[in-house]
Amino acid sequence: MVLRIRPEQMACLDTSIRGTYVSSVVRFLRTQLPRESADLKERELRARAERGIDAAARHGITARWDVARFIACQLCLGEHFDTDPAHAWPQAVLARPYLTPSRKMDWIERHYLRPRRGRSPTVP
Incomplete structure (x- = not known):
């Protein structure tokens, strides 16, 4: 017996997983910020978390924790901090090809998020 998953079933599963992740990011933002x-x-x-997932992916940021931090930066700095000329420093960090996505978010988090939170966060 071979199990076959139709494309529409796979899409439904992807939506469910993403929805669960968005819920965890919302809890993270409410708790930490x-x-x-x-x-x-x-x-x-x-809706902002949904858009943030897509924006983070455009920078190669796809790991759950890194995406959550990216979305937190959007909440603190503005939804388009990654393209807004007012935020040149994080844009420069995001553009550095020699940094991993996690390292990029480490740098940005250290500079922008930690001072706002005042404590270590829990992973969503």
Whole structure:
């Protein structure tokens, strides 16, 4: 017996996994950045997380923890911090080909997120 998964079933599974991850990112943002996320309704924060996943992927950032940190930066600096000329330093870090995606987010997190949180986060 061979198990076959149809493309539409695979798409449904991908959507379910992504939805679960988005929920964990929203919890992370509410816990770690309560002031920055306070004014956003649940639906708005979920939509921002969804867009953040796609924006992070454009920079080669796909690991769960790195993506969550990228989205946190979007919440703190603005959704388009990775393209906004006002944030040249993180853009320069994201453009460095010799840094791994995790190292890029380490640098950016150290500079922007840790001072806001004041403690070590938990992984979403």
